[in-house]
Amino acid sequence: MTILVTGANGQLGNEMRIVTKGSKDKYIFTDVCDEHPESLEMLHKLAGDDVDSSTTQLDITNLDAIRKMVEENDVNVIVNCAAWTNVDGAEDPEIYELVEQLNSVAPKNLAIAMKEANGLLVHISTDYVFGADPYNTPCKEDQKGTPIGVYGKTKLRGEQGVVATNCNYVILRTAWLYSEFGKNFVKTMLNLTSTKPQLKVVFDQVGTPTYAIDLALAISAIIDDYKNESSHFNKRATYTKTGIYHYSNEGVCSWFDFTKMISEYACRNECDIQPCHSDEYPSPVKRPSYSVLDKTKIKSAFDITVPYWTECLRKCIHNLM
Numbered sequence: 001m002t003i004l005v006t007g008a009n010g011q012l013g014n015e016m017r018i019v020t021k022g023s024k025d026k027y028i029f030t031d032v033c034d035e036h037p038e039s040l041e042m043l044h045k046l047a048g049d050d051v052d053s054s055t056t057q058l059d060i061t062n063l064d065a066i067r068k069m070v071e072e073n074d075v076n077v078i079v080n081c082a083a084w085t086n087v088d089g090a091e092d093p094e095i096y097e098l099v100e101q102l103n104s105v106a107p108k109n110l111a112i113a114m115k116e117a118n119g120l121l122v123h124i125s126t127d128y129v130f131g132a133d134p135y136n137t138p139c140k141e142d143q144k145g146t147p148i149g150v151y152g153k154t155k156l157r158g159e160q161g162v163v164a165t166n167c168n169y170v171i172l173r174t175a176w177l178y179s180e181f182g183k184n185f186v187k188t189m190l191n192l193t194s195t196k197p198q199l200k201v202v203f204d205q206v207g208t209p210t211y212a213i214d215l216a217l218a219i220s221a222i223i224d225d226y227k228n229e230s231s232h233f234n235k236r237a238t239y240t241k242t243g244i245y246h247y248s249n250e251g252v253c254s255w256f257d258f259t260k261m262i263s264e265y266a267c268r269n270e271c272d273i274q275p276c277h278s279d280e281y282p283s284p285v286k287r288p289s290y291s292v293l294d295k296t297k298i299k300s301a302f303d304i305t306v307p308y309w310t311e312c313l314r315k316c317i318h319n320l321m
């Protein structure tokens with residue numbers, strides 16, 4: 001099989017490079033820019049010098065470029081890790097069109113290409129498709145999307161665009177993603193707890209952190225399942241597990257609890273971390289107060305075991321320190 005990964009230089013994309021190292025399948029790692037030197041160094045540190053760190057240029061807002069790459073390389077699966085991920089930045093009216101193109105239009109482009117090639121699109125989405133309603137039970141896949149900001153709204157439209165093409169797809173909604181790569185909450189808090197004597201962190205927003213390598217492993221399991229099923233396919237058959245799924249690590253915590261564990265694992269005992277309310281930290285987008293994802297469906301469909309969030313956090317911090 002040939003598998004094309006978009007946004008390969010981001011958090012999830014780099015973890016895809018690590019988990020697919022040594023695979024018998026052919027992987028093409030694509031992005032709009034070259035790998036950042038800092039990420040390249042981390043990638044080699046974690047996965048050795050022989051990990052595939054090459055990047056083929058592909059802008060996923062360009063449907064013709066996607067079609068060309070899919071045709072020329074006989075691509076069977078696309079894993080879309082590319083997105084506009086800066087939630088507050090997305091509120092800037094000057095970049096609205098860019099966010100719309102990347103989060104809403106581009107996923108449909110990829111779905112069209114996979115429909116034409118009779119392949120599979122694995123598209124990553126977010127818990128921010130929920131948000132406006134006060135939930136207090138874990139969100140299921142069929143719960144109505146109620147996004148608040150531009151990021152959540154454009155990501156929901158991206159999902160709808162994929163579904164409308166009627167291609168074989170797996171949409172994976174995830175939450176609170178962190179890794180050794182790029183910018184994320186864990187790296188920010190490691191920095192703040194080492195430089196500030198005191199820190200206030202919100203305790204009235206609850207969710208579940210997701211270590212990106214665990215999500216990458218779940219994606220690999222989905223690709224294996226698809227590979228197995230499609231080996232028995234007629235030419236235009238539908239993948240029986242086409243649908244929307246939720247994936248995060250196991251457990252529930254607030255951003256305050258998350259920060260306390262980060263500082264504990266990093267032995268940053270000198271920083272005094274205190275809980276606060278969200279209104280003490282006004283931001284352009286109101287965050288969901290409860291965005292825990294229900295993972296029952298993915299666990300039973302793909303026989304996936306999900307690790308508990310603190311175990312994963314410990315591993316990531318070990319790699320970062």
Ligand SMILES: NC(=O)c1ccc[n+]([C@@H]2O[C@H](COP(=O)([O-])OP(=O)(O)OC[C@H]3O[C@@H](n4cnc5c(N)ncnc54)[C@H](OP(=O)(O)O)[C@@H]3O)[C@@H](O)[C@H]2O)c1
Pocket residue numbers: 006007008009010011012013030031032033058059060061080081082083084085102124125126127155174175176177178182
């Ligand atoms: N981060 C989170 O907390 C979080 C939470 C829930 C869901 N998710 C979802 O999880 C997925 C992966 O997130 P992530 O944190 O790994 O993202 P990320 O680190 O921001 O990586 C996204 C990558 O996409 C690239 N990109 C930008 N424009 C592109 C274009 N036109 N064509 C191709 N690639 C382009 C970016 O390149 P540049 O850096 O050069 O722009 C970057 O390398 C996304 O779908 C995101 O919405 C993330």
